[in-house]
Each structure stands twice: as C-alpha cells, then as structure tokens.
Amino acid sequence: MKVHWENAEAGSATGTERIPERAEIDPGEKWDVEALYADDAAWEADFQKIDSLVAPIETMRGQLNSAEAIQRLFEAETALERLMAKVRVYAHLRADEDTANDENQGRESRVKSKMAEVAGRLAWILPEILAHDEERLRAWTDAEILRPDRINMVRILRRKPHTLSDAEESLLSRAGEILTASSRTFSLLTNADFRFPAIVGGDGRERELSQGRYVTFLLDPDRRARRDAFNAMYDAYDGHRNALASTLSATVKLHNYMAKTRRFPSALEASLHPDHIPVSLYEAHIESTRRALAHFHEYVSLRKRQLGLEDLGMHDMYVSVVPECEMKVSFDRAREWIMEACRPLGEEYVGALESAFENRWIDVRENRGKRSGAYSSGCYDSLPYLLLNYQETLDSVFTLAHELGHSVHTFLANQSQPPRTAEYPIFIAEIPSTVNEGLLLRHLLRTAEDPAFRAYLLNHLCDSYKGTVYRQTMFAEFEKAIHEMDGDGKPLTPDALREIYFKMNADYYGPEVQYDERIGLEWSRIPHFYYNFYVYKYATSFCASRIFLDRILAGGPQRDRYLNMLRAGGSDDPLDLIEAAGVSLTSRETLEKAFEEFGRTVRELGEALEAIS
Numbered sequence: 319m320k321v322h323w324e325n326a327e328a329g330s331a332t333g334t335e336r337i338p339e340r341a342e343i344d345p346g347e348k349w350d351v352e353a354l355y356a357d358d359a360a361w362e363a364d365f366q367k368i369d370s371l372v373a374p375i376e377t378m379r380g381q382l383n384s385a386e387a388i389q390r391l392f393e394a395e396t397a398l399e400r401l402m403a404k405v406r407v408y409a410h411l412r413a414d415e416d417t418a419n420d421e422n423q424g425r426e427s428r429v430k431s432k433m434a435e436v437a438g439r440l441a442w443i444l445p446e447i448l449a450h451d452e453e454r455l456r457a458w459t460d461a462e463i464l465r466p467d468r469i470n471m472v473r474i475l476r477r478k479p480h481t482l483s484d485a486e487e488s489l490l491s492r493a494g495e496i497l498t499a500s501s502r503t504f505s506l507l508t509n510a511d512f513r514f515p516a517i518v519g520g521d522g523r524e525r526e527l528s529q530g531r532y533v534t535f536l537l538d539p540d541r542r543a544r545r546d547a548f549n550a551m552y553d554a555y556d557g558h559r560n561a562l563a564s565t566l567s568a569t570v571k572l573h574n575y576m577a578k579t580r581r582f583p584s585a586l587e588a589s590l591h592p593d594h595i596p597v598s599l600y601e602a603h604i605e606s607t608r609r610a611l612a613h614f615h616e617y618v619s620l621r622k623r624q625l626g627l628e629d630l631g632m633h634d635m636y637v638s639v640v641p642e643c644e645m646k647v648s649f650d651r652a653r654e655w656i657m658e659a660c661r662p663l664g665e666e667y668v669g670a671l672e673s674a675f676e677n678r679w680i681d682v683r684e685n686r687g688k689r690s691g692a693y694s695s696g697c698y699d700s701l702p703y704l705l706l707n708y709q710e711t712l713d714s715v716f717t718l719a720h721e722l723g724h725s726v727h728t729f730l731a732n733q734s735q736p737p738r739t740a741e742y743p744i745f746i747a748e749i750p751s752t753v754n755e756g757l758l759l760r761h762l763l764r765t766a767e768d769p770a771f772r773a774y775l776l777n778h779l780c781d782s783y784k785g786t787v788y789r790q791t792m793f794a795e796f797e798k799a800i801h802e803m804d805g806d807g808k809p810l811t812p813d814a815l816r817e818i819y820f821k822m823n824a825d826y827y828g829p830e831v832q833y834d835e836r837i838g839l840e841w842s843r844i845p846h847f848y849y850n851f852y853v854y855k856y857a858t859s860f861c862a863s864r865i866f867l868d869r870i871l872a873g874g875p876q877r878d879r880y881l882n883m884l885r886a887g888g889s890d891d892p893l894d895l896i897e898a899a900g901v902s903l904t905s906r907e908t909l910e911k912a913f914e915e916f917g918r919t920v921r922e923l924g925e926a927l928e929a930i931s
Contacts, residue, residue, distance in 0.1 A: 335523060335524070336526055337528055337531075337684060338683070338684075338685050339685060340687070347680075347681070347682035348681055348682075349681040351408060351412065351703075354407065354408050354700045354701070358425075361408050364401060365405050365428070365432070367401060368398070368402060368405070371394070371398040374394055375395065375443075376440070379446070380446070382443070385463050385464050388447065388458060391443070392738065395443075399737070400697070400699055402432075403698065404700060405432075406429050406697075408700075409428070409429040410426055411695070411705075412426070413425065414688065414705060415687075415688060416686070417689055418687040419687065430495045431495055433495075434491065434492055434494040435492065438491040439488075441490070442487070442488065444474065444487065445481055445482065445483055445487055448475075448477065448481050455471075455474075458471060459472060466738070467738060469888075469889060469891075470739070473592070479581060497576075498572075500565040500566075500568035500572070500848070501848040503565050504562065504565040504569075505689075505845065508562075509689055509690055510687060512529075513554075514526065514528060514550055514554055515550050517543060518543065519538050519540065520538045520539055527547055528684065529691070529707075530688075530709065531709065533709070533713060535547030536636035536637065537636055537637055537713070538637065539637060539638075541627075541633075541634070541637075548631075548632065548836065549836065551843075555842045555843055556836070559812040559839060562812075563812040563815055565848075566800075566841070566847060569848050570585075570804045573588070573589070573801060586798055586801065586851055594893065595892070599904060600854055603791060603858055604791055604794060604798075604854075606906065606910070606913070607788060607909075607913075610916075611825075613920060614784065614826065614827075614828065614916075615827075615830065616920050617920045618831060620924055621639055624639040624927055625637070625639060629832040630831050631831065631833075632833065635827075638774055638778075639923075640771075640773045640777055640927070640930075643768070643773070646710035646711065647710055647711070647712060647714070648710065649708055649718075652718055655715060656671065656718065656719050657672070658761060659754075659757045659760070659762075662757065663877065664881070666881075667726060667730075670726045670730065677701065679704055679725060680704045680706060682708045684708070684709070688707065691705075692704070692705055692706050692717050692721050694721045694724030694725045694728065696725070698732055698740055702728035702729050704718075704725055706718060712778060716759075719755050719758045723752070724751050727747065727751075730884045731884065731886070731887030732887075733885070735885070735886070735888075735889060739888050739889040742886075742887045742888045743888060743892045744852060744855055745858075745893075746892040748855050749862050749866065750884055751859075752859055753863045753866050753870065755782065755863075756867040757871075759782075763775050763776075769929060772926060776919060776926055780923055782860070783916045786856050787856075787857045787912065789826075790853045790857045791854065791857045792826045793853040794853050794854035794857065796818065796819055796822055797847060797851060797853065798851075799818055799822075800818070815841050815842075819840060819841045820833065823837055823838070858903055861903075861909050862908060865908065865911065866900075876900065880900075882898075882899065
C-alpha cells in the first residue's frame with residue numbers, strides 16, 4: 319500500500335498556510351454546477367417561470383372533490399416542485415461555495431422568499447383535501463388512478479388531525495423564511511463571520527484554524543497543538559455564546575410552537591410523525607445506548623492508557639492511538655480505495671461511483687468562506703452533488719465514502735422511481751452512507767499487511783462508534799432535554815445550556831476524562847441542533863448498517879434486497895423499507911448486536927496494540 323504525503327500549500331515550514339480563495343481552487347476539483355444551469359442568466363429564466371406553474375394550481379381551488387381532480391393536482395404540483403427544486407439546489411450550492419459572497423447569498427435569499435410565497439399561495443390545498451370525510455379520502459387512496467401516488471395519499475391522510483384551516487396554513491407558510499431566520503443567522507455567523515487564530519502544528523508549521531481544519535488539528539500527534547486548537551475554537555465560540563444561545567433557543571421555541579399549533583403532544587412526536595416513527599423507538603435507542611456505556615468507557619480507558627496520559631482531555635479523543643500510522647491520503651488514493659471497497663455492491667453501483675468522480679459531482683477542497691463540513695445534495699433533475707472540505711486525513715476518506723453513499727442512493731432512487739416517490743427520508747438515508755464506510759473499513763482491514771495499520775483501522779472503527787452512535791445519541795438526548803426545558807418554561811440561557819451539556823458529556827465519556835469547562839460550549843457549534851431531531855438517525859442507521867454489511871459481503875439475494883431498498887427511494891415508510899430488506903429497527907436485537915460488535919472491537923484493538931508494542 320502506497321500512502322501519499324501531500325505538500326501543504328504554504329511554501330515554507332515557517333510560513334502560515336492560509337486558506338485559499340475560491341478562484342484558486344483547481345476547476346477539476348469543483349462540482350459541475352453548470353450541468354444544472356449554464357450560467358446565472360439561465361437560472362434567472364427558470365426562476366421567472368415559477369409563477370406560471372403556480373397559477374394553474376390556484377385555479378383548482380374549490381375543485382378537489384374527486385380522485386381524478388387529485389391526480390391532476392399531483393401532476394401540476396410535480397411540475398412546479400421539480401422546477402423549484404432545481405432553482406433551489408443551484409442557489410444553495412452557489413451560496414455554500416462562498417458564504418461571504420453577497421450575490422450568491424442574495425440569490426439564495428430570493429429562492430427562500432419565493433418558496434415561502436408559493437407555500438402561502440398554495441397552503442389551501444391540504445386543508446381542502448382533508449376537509450372531506452375519512453371514508454371518502456380512503457376511497458380516493460385506493461382508487462386505481464391514484465395507485466402511483468398511494469403512499470402520498472396515505473401520508474396526507476395521516477396529517478388530517480394536524481392540519482389547520484386555509485387561513486392558518488397560509489399564515490404559517492408565508493412566515494417560513496422568518497421562522498427559520500435563527501438557523502440562517504447561526505450558519506452565517508459561524509461560517510462567514512468567525513475568525514480563528516493561526517495554530518502551530520506538531521511539525522512546526524503555522525496554519526490558520528478554521529471549521530474545516532479543526533479536526534485535523536485534533537488528529538495532530540502533538541498534544542500541545544491539539545490543546546491549542548481546542549482552546550482557540552471554544553474561546554471563539556465563548557465570545558459569541560449569548561448570540562448562539564439566542565439562535566438555538568429561538569429554534570427550539572419554533573419547534574415547540576409548531577408542535578403545539580399542530581396539536582402534537584411534543585416537538586419530538588411532531589418531528590417523527592412524517593416518517594411514521596414511534597417515539598418509543600427514539601427513547602429506546604437512548605436507553606439502549608445508556609445501558610451500553612460500559613463498552614464506551616472501556617474504550618476511553620484504553621485510549622488513555624495507550625496515549626500514556628494521566629489527564630485525558632476531550633481534545634485527546636480524535637488522535638490515533640497508533641501514532642506511527644498517522645497519514646495523509648491523497649484524493650486520488652481515496653478514490654481507488656473506495657472504488658475497490660464497494661465492488662461487492664455490483665457493477666451498477668460501481669458505475670455510479672465512477673460517474674461521481676468523472677462527472678464532477680464533488681466539490682473537493684476547502685476555500686475561504688466555504689460552508690464547513692460535508693453533505694450530499696441534489697434533486698430529481700440534477701446531479702447528486704457532494705460538498706467536501708477534504709483534508710487528506712483518513713477521516714476525510716471515510717467522509718467521502720459516507721457522502722458517496724448518500725449520492726449513489728439518490729442516483730439509484732432517481733433512476734428507479736418517478737419524481738413523487740424518488741425522494742427518500744433522512745431516516746433511511748444514513749444506512750447507505752454508513753454501509754459505505756463499513757465496506758471501506760473492511761476492505762482496508764483485509765488488505766492491511768502492517769499490524770500497526772490494522773490497529774489504526776480498528777481504532778477508526780471504535781471512533782466510528784464513538785462519533786456515530788454514542789456521540790450522536792448524546793446529541794439526541796440533549797436535543798430532547800432542551801426542548802422539554804423550553805416546554806416547561808425554563809429559559810435556555812448560555813449557562814443553562816452549558817450546565818446540561820457538560821453533565822451529559824461527562825455521563826457519556828465517563829470518569830477517565832478530565833473535563834475542561836470549555837466542552838460545555840460544544841452545543842454552540844453543532845449545526846444539527848437546528849435540524850429538528852435529526853441526529854438520532856445517524857445512530858439507528860449505523861446500527862442497522864452493521865447487519866447489512868455482513869449480508870452484502872455474503873453476496874446473493876441479501877445484497878439485492880439491500881440495493882432494492884436504495885432503489886425504492888421514498889415509495890414506502892422507512893421502517894417498512896428497512897424491514898423488507900431484512901432488518902428490524904424496532905427490535906432490541908439490532909441495537910444489541912451493534913454494541914456487542916463494538917465491545918469485541920475494543921478488545922481486539924487492545925490485543926492488537928499489545929502485539930505491536
């Protein structure tokens with residue numbers, strides 16, 4: 319195995335490595351947004367067509383009184399939704415390329431305003447449909463003419479108890495942009511306005527700290543560099559803690575307000591309703607993870623011993639416990655690894671991966687002002703784009719594999735489903751992403767000849783459990799707690815948020831850690847807390863993916879059942895799609911198998927470390 323060490327952009331070991339501007343990035347490493355619209359003028363032309371597709375729908379008001387009328391409505395809505403999705407995707411991709419670019423931000427703002435306007439103009443549709451009695455609605459649901467949309471009719475019928483009057487729905491829809499302003503403020507503040515100092519790495523090179531580079535500093539074998547980056551990151555957030563508590567509090571209040579307005583018992587139940595997920599699944603996952611904390615504490619203790627630390631800190635949770643295998647992996651090498659790892663999924667899947675690289679689905683490099691993190695995004699009429707901030711770390715390779723799982727899922731669903739059932743729910747989306755990560759890890763474990771590299775990979779799997787199951791479940795528990803606090807009338811002040819987060823973090827990571835009070839501020843930098851009970855889906859999907867991995871590698875019909883789940887898009891409820899593929903997420907056995915695997919991996923890592931020492 320050949321590992322590429324990439325030279326930094328800065329010319330000398332003593333100079334500061336700056337973050338490049340967007341114009342300095344190689345065009346071949348930028349996503350092909352021109353495949354969606356050749357230029358801004360083409361986008362503008364489509365933006366101006368939106369009203370012409372809304373008008374025919376408005377003429378249907380008062381006429382939704384038969385299955386045939388509903389079918390005509392769905393056709394007209396589909397045309398509108400496809401156009402608006404294209405317009406929205408282009409605008410948000412351009413905005414995320416450089417969050418400080420006023421023209422791009424203005425375009426996205428126009429789209430959001432137009433979407434809110436259209437939602438307000440068409441808010442009468444659902445109340446008008448649901449004004450009919452349940453018997454008639456069920457008859458329409460079973461009508462032959464609506465067979466392709468049966469699942470959509472089922473979902474509409476479920477909303478009957480939670481749908482308001484025409485006027486009330488219109489008011490809420492038109493206020494959409496205003497109601498989500500706190501989330502937008504958080505994104506702009508943390509991605510565009512924050513400035514961080516330069517940090518001297520263990521190699522003596524000074525590099526500007528950023529959201530994208532933060533984890534690379536936490537991976538530095540030099541503990542002083544890790545601590546400096548940790549302190550600098552949270553000191554920056556501490557300076558804005560009041561503003562960030564305000565944006566998070568406003569978002570929580572929005573969730574609780576909307577749940578109460580729509581007659582749900584809680585914001586949690588309201589968030590789970592569209593996917594038809596019981597609250598008991600969410601709560602059972604937290605309980606199961608709490609019961610399995612002993613495995614996690616065993617791993618934290620192993621980490622402390624291996625690093626030779628008397629005072630293990632939160633800034634020591636990312637660095638490899640096999641430092642001699644620390645590496646930087648070029649993007650080309652990452653591509654080779656992922657392509658080979660995913661071959662058990664078959665030719666169709668590998669062909670989609672090749673298209674991702676060859677047809678520029680991916681925006682690879684970090685640039686100044688670019689949105690932090692990584693994601694997959696697209697629509698029925700676009701490429702399934704990927705945003706990365708690739709840093710040549712092994713973690714970046716796994717992030718690439720993860721996001722490719724999302725994008726190929728989108729590709730397969732779009733190829734197999736009509737527009738109205740192609741879009742899949744987030745609840746199921748995190749399964750193919752974590753399956754891809756698992757395939758990559760198992761491929762590298764099979765081909766690793768160096769015992770130290772094998773230990774490094776086992777360490778990475780343990781860290782995957784830490785980050786995707788334990789950490790995300792802790793986030794889910796925190797999110798539930800702060801919504802309940804607000805529901806009980808308790809203010810979400812910076813000190814209150816810090817206190818509850820600090821205690822929960824200590825519960826999860828255990829007694830071996832010496833906690834810096836700064837970790838109590840971590841809530842302030844987690845964008846997923848603005849997504850309305852999103853994070854638990856990472857954990858449940860990861861647990862399901864452990865079973866799918868074994869079945870895919872066994873080949874045969876089990877692999878095909880998995881691929882059929884991806885092709886199914888949103889054509890059924892997510893729990894039913896996963897069950898049809900052979901895994902039950904309502905079974906405690908699924909979670910217990912995952913935690914048993916984690917316990918075995920921790921022990922195997924300990925043995926591997928003893929062997930190489």
